[in-house]
Amino acid sequence: MGIVLRQSFINTIILFVGFAIGGINVMFLFTHFLHEDYFGLITFLLSTANIILPLLVFGMQHTIIKYYSSYKTKIEQDGFLISTIFIPLLVIIPLGLVSAYLYETIATWVSSENPLIKNYTWLIFLVAIFMGYFEVFYSWTKVKYNSVFGNFVKEIFARVCTSFLLFAVYFEWLTNEQFIYAIVIVYGIRTLIMKIYAFYICKPTLIFKLPSNIKELLSFSLYIIVAGSAAGVLLEIDKFMIPQMEQIAQVAYYSVGIYIASAVAIPTRAMQQITTSITAKDMNENNIGEVEIMYKQTSINLLVIGGLLFLLINLNIADLYELINKPQFTKGIWVVIIISVSKLMELAFGTGNSILVNSKFYKIFFYISLAMAISVIVLNKWLISLIGINGSALATLIVIIVFTIFKIIYIKMKLKIQPFSIQSIKIIAVILAIFTAFYFWNFSFHPIVNMVLKSIIVGVLYLVLIKKLQISKDIDLLVSKYLTLK
Numbered sequence: 001m002g003i004v005l006r007q008s009f010i011n012t013i014i015l016f017v018g019f020a021i022g023g024i025n026v027m028f029l030f031t032h033f034l035h036e037d038y039f040g041l042i043t044f045l046l047s048t049a050n051i052i053l054p055l056l057v058f059g060m061q062h063t064i065i066k067y068y069s070s071y072k073t074k075i076e077q078d079g080f081l082i083s084t085i086f087i088p089l090l091v092i093i094p095l096g097l098v099s100a101y102l103y104e105t106i107a108t109w110v111s112s113e114n115p116l117i118k119n120y121t122w123l124i125f126l127v128a129i130f131m132g133y134f135e136v137f138y139s140w141t142k143v144k145y146n147s148v149f150g151n152f153v154k155e156i157f158a159r160v161c162t163s164f165l166l167f168a169v170y171f172e173w174l175t176n177e178q179f180i181y182a183i184v185i186v187y188g189i190r191t192l193i194m195k196i197y198a199f200y201i202c203k204p205t206l207i208f209k210l211p212s213n214i215k216e217l218l219s220f221s222l223y224i225i226v227a228g229s230a231a232g233v234l235l236e237i238d239k240f241m242i243p244q245m246e247q248i249a250q251v252a253y254y255s256v257g258i259y260i261a262s263a264v265a266i267p268t269r270a271m272q273q274i275t276t277s278i279t280a281k282d283m284n285e286n287n288i289g290e291v292e293i294m295y296k297q298t299s300i301n302l303l304v305i306g307g308l309l310f311l312l313i314n315l316n317i318a319d320l321y322e323l324i325n326k327p328q329f330t331k332g333i334w335v336v337i338i339i340s341v342s343k344l345m346e347l348a349f350g351t352g353n354s355i356l357v358n359s360k361f362y363k364i365f366f367y368i369s370l371a372m373a374i375s376v377i378v379l380n381k382w383l384i385s386l387i388g389i390n391g392s393a394l395a396t397l398i399v400i401i402v403f404t405i406f407k408i409i410y411i412k413m414k415l416k417i418q419p420f421s422i423q424s425i426k427i428i429a430v431i432l433a434i435f436t437a438f439y440f441w442n443f444s445f446h447p448i449v450n451m452v453l454k455s456i457i458v459g460v461l462y463l464v465l466i467k468k469l470q471i472s473k474d475i476d477l478l479v480s481k482y483l484t485l486k
Contacts, residue, residue, distance in 0.1 A: 018156045256324070315438050353365070
């Protein structure tokens, strides 16, 4: 776990810094500098681009992770990497031509409830290409166990640029409309930077030769395209469907809540930058023992860290929204609570998704993802009409709980491994006990003072309990090293 913990630690710092910058953007700059409709618009455009991203790059970002370590010579590896650049063009070019021909029909459909969307619909395709190729080149560096720089570019670069652009709108150097185009340019620059770095790390020879196992690669990619698109649907369909049923400003309120809740998932995002490649390598070598060790360690470690974030966020949520000082955005408070619970469930699954994708049973991931996508669409349609944006969050929670349990059972049946232990029960009990004890306990000072006081009390109590109950050896070492708790 040395390289995992080292790079995960650095990636976690990057993610927290990026999240802090993004938090300032989402909770204060977007809400005060940009019109709510344009806040909702840029959220809609980026989310929709994420949904079609796997199709445009033909799932190559996942194919790289799974198959790179299976090639033993540099010539084979270089040929494989070069092919991952050109294969997506077989999708992008014809799909682009068809989209251009049907543009008016597509734009009219997606903007039926909110006409503002229509003139910007074409940007979805462009941003999806930028995002897709960024992930492809990022995967180049991941297979070399070099995830830090790409993580920095992904999590910090775009957000810092967004901050500058939002200030440009505030000072009237840019209009709301120009801001939308400027964000697209930022994503293009981000991809170019990642490409340059990927070629620096991998230094592939330009070999225009398809891999010998091209049929196997294409078969895997076809499944991953649908699975990846389905995963994108699960993550982003809410922000696509809300404007089809509600005013686009509702997306802005929902997005703030989603962003705050997503802090709970920072640990898993950090650890996955490196564990995905290691899991793929172990699965290729049929080293199930090592896979199980990482499966269990990541599950408990992520639950411990994510549990603390869950408590700090939800026990301070009222003060945080008071600090934002935009009453209409408080509609997202329940979104924060619901989505953060779903993130805890994902943390508990550890490296489970990586195990499924990189095993010989990867096809089941396709069927599960497809079922999740269909379920979340149906539930969103029903629950948004019933209870608005809270319904969308609830749909996500239901789908994640049901299908994560199914995946855990499936892996147990096929590989005879599972992520849980008595320590899992202990940490869940600690989280529930502290949440119940402190949820209705509020200070009456300034929101910042309230959050600091409650966070210190909750944080210290949580770490003491984790240490005393000996829930995680890795966390114990960190706590002992930095807090010297006895």
